[in-house]
Amino acid sequence: MDIIIAGAGKVGYNLARTLSPVHNVTVIDRNAEALHRLQESLDILPVHGDIEDPQTYRKLIDQEADLFIAVTNLDEANLISTLIVGDTIEVKRKFIRLRNDFFAKSGIREKLGITDAVFPLQLTSETVRSLFNYPRANNVKSFVYTPFKLISIRVSEGAEALPEELPANVALVGIEHKRELWIPQGWEPDRIESGDLLYFFGAVEGIRSLCPRIDTEAPGEIERCVVFGAGDLGITIASKLLEEGKDVKLVEKDPRQCELADEALEGEAMTLNCKYGTSTLFEEEGLGHAEMMIAATEDDEYNIIKCLEAREHGIRKVVAVNNEMEYYNLMHSLGIVVVRGPKVSTFHTIVEKIHSSRVVTERKYCGGKGVVLLRKVFPASRLIGREISPPKHREEALLFLLRQESLLPFEGLVSIEEGDVIAVFAPEASTEEMERWLNGL
Structure with missing residues (x-):
């Protein structure tokens, strides 16, 4: 092009x-x-x-x-x-x-x-908002054509014994282990280690039932939140949290920005100035009683430091906005929940839109190391009634057929029906090959 x-x-x-x-x-x-x-x-x-x-x-x-x-x-x-x-x-x-x-x-x-x-600010703030419905999740992705979601959960050191089988209509579609993505060809709980980030795709309730067994450190519910950074993004995130009925405290270095934030949020959130540091602020203002902290400044290093500081003061779920892609792996290795910042969100969203066609929709996951490809069978599609097979050379790719409310493995010859969605989960290196197969059906 x-x-x-x-x-x-x-x-x-x-x-x-x-x-x-x-x-x-x-x-x-x-x-x-x-x-x-x-x-x-x-x-x-x-x-x-x-x-x-x-x-x-x-x-x-x-x-x-x-x-x-x-x-x-x-x-x-x-x-x-x-x-x-x-x-x-x-x-x-x-x-x-x-x-x-x-x-x-x-x-x-x-x-x-x-x-x-x-709309970058909306993309990032909506991602943060989604974590309230899934407080133990690291990330939640929704898709067109299906109610199924892609939810990542980090394995705690104190995680319970994992189930021998996954709930119905739930599949493990990725494991991030030591910064590398591995796409397993089945559920093998014995190969999963603490610190791994597991990516589940499927029915929401099934994934939700796994969360407390895998992540035992994150809070089960979130009511009180602290947001560091009262710029445009911090204000947008705070407004989303207020819409959810959460108790929000906004922390900012710049006194003038505190005034602007207080005005924008109409005084509904407590705005705190930390011009002279935050070491005593956690104690004086009771910030450590919050269940969740979001570091939403434009400085990734500052965001990382605030997350570590918040954890030291007892906040169980810490989230850092990632503005520079090179900090992504560091944040993950420190056990910090990573949310794409406005510029990173813009980049990923535009790339996904460019690579999506009228036939195939593309989404990235695991920091761009993995790709999700979806093709829906519409009423006039020539695929209806045809029998198709998965591609011969699919390496690590996982294929599924989404039919009504069922998640079906796509491993052999399948007869296609109207409304079916073909879903492919593959490493980024296999994207072009999988796209060619889907487009050529």
Whole structure:
């Protein structure tokens, strides 16, 4: 594909790095130094210019683009660029990153011909909110086409003996062991060790019944929460928690930001200033009585430190927002629940949308080490009534047929029915091969 990326910041760089090996990528930015760094390490076409200036796109006037992606930090610039680019060159699809969720409720996206919009603050805050329904989970992913979820749980040192069999309609689809993802071909509890992160897919109640046996350290319920960081993300997370009826305390270094947060949350959350440190704040304000702490600043190192400090003061579930991908493994190794930060969420979501087609939907898990591919059989599908077999070379991949409320192993010849969903769980290296098989059915 021919792809144009507007913005050479962290999101733009990571998108260019991921997409340029297999696509023709053009990156536009007015920061010449950022473009130079990109060009030194990646095979891209740099265009120096303002993404809001029509003259910038005249340099590409003879080109067509399969995809235009606007990912700067400014909503206005992203919106204007999607409008201007369409007047200059032919663009088939447009993706945009937006901070203000007002645009999610307005008709602006449709009027500008935007294919899809990504709202980073909402993505991260909704991920945090999902942990309240599954307090022992590390992460919860929902999918189109099925009520089944992908839920990860860390094995505690004091975990009970694991069951000989999994509940009905539940499958183990991944084990993260010492930073590596292993996709097992069955349930073998004797091979599971403390510290492993287990990925279960299937019926929610079945997975929920496993949680207290696997993670004995996390709280069974969460009512009191502490959020470190009262920036836009911290405020958004706090508002989601308040909607859930939780008791929320917000901790922030900047006195002015404390005032802004208090105003935005209308005084419903207690906002605490920690300008001179937090060592005494845990004792003085009773922060250690909370069941959960979320470190939501833009500094990953600070988030890690606050999580470790919170654990020392007795908070049983600690969550760190991950802004830099290189810190992901460190957070996991420390037993911290990791939530993708706004920029990391934007990157992963856009990549998933690009690689998803009209036929196959793609999601990543285990920090991008694993992939979930789904294909639904719609009423007019030519697959209805056909018998199909799994691919011959599937290595570590696991295949399932989701039929109504049942999770069925897809191991041999299967007759396809309307409404079926074919699900594939595979290591990232097998993504292309599995996509070809699903698309070619």
